[in-house]
Amino acid sequence: MNEPAKLMWWQGSVVPSGDTALTLANHSLHYGLCVFEGVSAFPSGDDGHHVFRLEEHMTRFAESCRLVGTTLAQSPAELAAACHETLTANGLRRAYLRPVAFLGDGVLGLAAPGAQAQVAVLAFDVSSFDEVVRGQQPRLTLSSVARLSPHAFPTKAKVSAGYLNSRIAWMDAQRRGYDDALLLDDTGFVAECTVQNVFGVRGRTLLVPDSPAALDGITVASVIEIAHDLGYEVDRSPLTAADLPACEALCVASTAGGVRPVRCVDGTEFDTENAVVAEIVHTYRQAELGLLPRYAKWVAR
Numbered sequence: 001m002n003e004p005a006k007l008m009w010w011q012g013s014v015v016p017s018g019d020t021a022l023t024l025a026n027h028s029l030h031y032g033l034c035v036f037e038g039v040s041a042f043p044s045g046d047d048g049h050h051v052f053r054l055e056e057h058m059t060r061f062a063e064s065c066r067l068v069g070t071t072l073a074q075s076p077a078e079l080a081a082a083c084h085e086t087l088t089a090n091g092l093r094r095a096y097l098r099p100v101a102f103l104g105d106g107v108l109g110l111a112a113p114g115a116q117a118q119v120a121v122l123a124f125d126v127s128s129f130d131e132v133v134r135g136q137q138p139r140l141t142l143s144s145v146a147r148l149s150p151h152a153f154p155t156k157a158k159v160s161a162g163y164l165n166s167r168i169a170w171m172d173a174q175r176r177g178y179d180d181a182l183l184l185d186d187t188g189f190v191a192e193c194t195v196q197n198v199f200g201v202r203g204r205t206l207l208v209p210d211s212p213a214a215l216d217g218i219t220v221a222s223v224i225e226i227a228h229d230l231g232y233e234v235d236r237s238p239l240t241a242a243d244l245p246a247c248e249a250l251c252v253a254s255t256a257g258g259v260r261p262v263r264c265v266d267g268t269e270f271d272t273e274n275a276v277v278a279e280i281v282h283t284y285r286q287a288e289l290g291l292l293p294r295y296a297k298w299v300a301r
Helices: 027-031 054-067 076-090 129-134 160-175 218-229 241-246 275-288 293-298
Strands: 007-010 013-016 034-036 039-044 048-052 095-102 118-125 139-142 180-184 190-193 197-202 205-209 233-237 249-254 258-261
Touching: 007 076, 013 076, 034 054, 034 160, 039 076, 048 076, 054 076, 054 095, 054 218, 076 095, 076 118, 129 258, 160 180, 190 197, 190 205, 190 241, 197 218, 197 241, 205 218, 218 233, 218 249, 218 258, 218 275, 218 293, 249 275, 258 275, 275 293
Parallel strands: 139 180, 205 233
Antiparallel strands: 007 013, 007 118, 034 095, 039 048, 039 095, 095 118, 180 190, 197 205, 197 249, 249 258
């Protein structure tokens, strides 16, 4: 998923990808002020597409811009239309969309509050992605790197600067032979993985960490609603690392990776065949594909 499709949406028009004439004086390159989203599109009908939870992603995109002090010329609805336009222009159906909002050239120094962002939408063909990634059951390690504090950083904004924290934790996990890191917040409670939310399963109850340091994940929000609909309980409260061994299963949740069972956290192994997890994973997947009328509200065509 490294090369974008040939065409992208840029400031109101579809243009060749990379045709933006950005320079090394770009403000967001220097200061990390780039808001972005990751959105999944799927085949729909004979030759169409649909986008999963597009409205929620575009609402969070706009809210992230507000939290970091930039403004958008486009409304969430206009940005949603740009996503569809990008997919159609590239003839893509199973795709990953990356809307980005950033400040351009000539704004060295801290940008003025309310500076208007430039916006692009990139598309990536991920037709082979599901087999490669979604079948993986990651091995996690509890990281010595703390998740960024909400007292020092807008942790509810999906902004590029925050992912340096994730990268440092991920590199440490890789060096120690694990797939990903599980980060605690600055008060010692479970926050999230480097690019994924996490939740546990104990009996018929989902244990979802309630940490102000974690991004409000759209996938885990979908899981919570699905769990309620299936008759499971959901406990949304602070979770400590010491609570993890009492979980029968543990899962990660993200737009790109979907919902996946975790094999272990360090020496603690989890049941990857857990029946509750299997039902939630299956239901979420069916909802993503637009096959469940109950969740038709999540599918944007």
